[in-house]
Structures are given as C-alpha cells and as structure tokens.
Amino acid sequence: MLNSHTVQYPFAKNDLIMEAVYVGGVLTYLGFAAPGTATSTAGWQICKFTYDGTGNITKRQFASGTNDYDKVMDDYLLGYSYS
Numbered sequence: 001m002l003n004s005h006t007v008q009y010p011f012a013k014n015d016l017i018m019e020a021v022y023v024g025g026v027l028t029y030l031g032f033a034a035p036g037t038a039t040s041t042a043g044w045q046i047c048k049f050t051y052d053g054t055g056n057i058t059k060r061q062f063a064s065g066t067n068d069y070d071k072v073m074d075d076y077l078l079g080y081s082y083s
Contacts, residue, residue: 039073
C-alpha cells in the first residue's frame with residue numbers, strides 16, 4: 001500500500017490521474033491514482049475541500065483521515081468520513 005510515509009511509487013509522480021467532483025459548480029472532491037486505476041477499485045487518494053463565504057478554500061480533508069492511495073473513488077460520498 002502506498003501511504004503518506006512512502007517515498008517509493010509504483011508509478012512516476014507526474015503520471016498520476018485525477019478525478020474531480022463538483023458540487024453546485026464548486027470543486028468539492030479530488031482524487032488521484034496511478035494510471036489505469038478504475039474509479040470502482042481501491043487505489044485512490046481522495047480529499048474534500050471546504051470553502052469560506054467568499055469562495056476561498058479553507059480546509060482540505062482526506063478520506064478516512066489519511067492520504068493513502070487505498071480508497072475507491074466511486075465511494076467518495078458515502079464510503080468515507082473526512083478529517
């Protein structure tokens with residue numbers, strides 16, 4: 001498993017794929033994974049953004065409280081708590 005303490009990647013850092021989810025026209029969830037990782041399989045790092053009243057990002061929280069690449073992107077909404 002690739003986690004926040006790992007410096008070795010099974011892929012090049014520049015080769016990450018990205019999946020963005022907009023809620024009400026605002027970027028709310030963002031996922032990164034190795035190329036070829038399906039959104040229905042584990043291997044994603046997912047974060048959630050919180051905004052202030054003027055549209056500035058005030059917080060970035062990770063699914064299950066970790067920035068590990070072991071989440072399922074399709075489960076971003078119902079599968080995880082963010083901290």
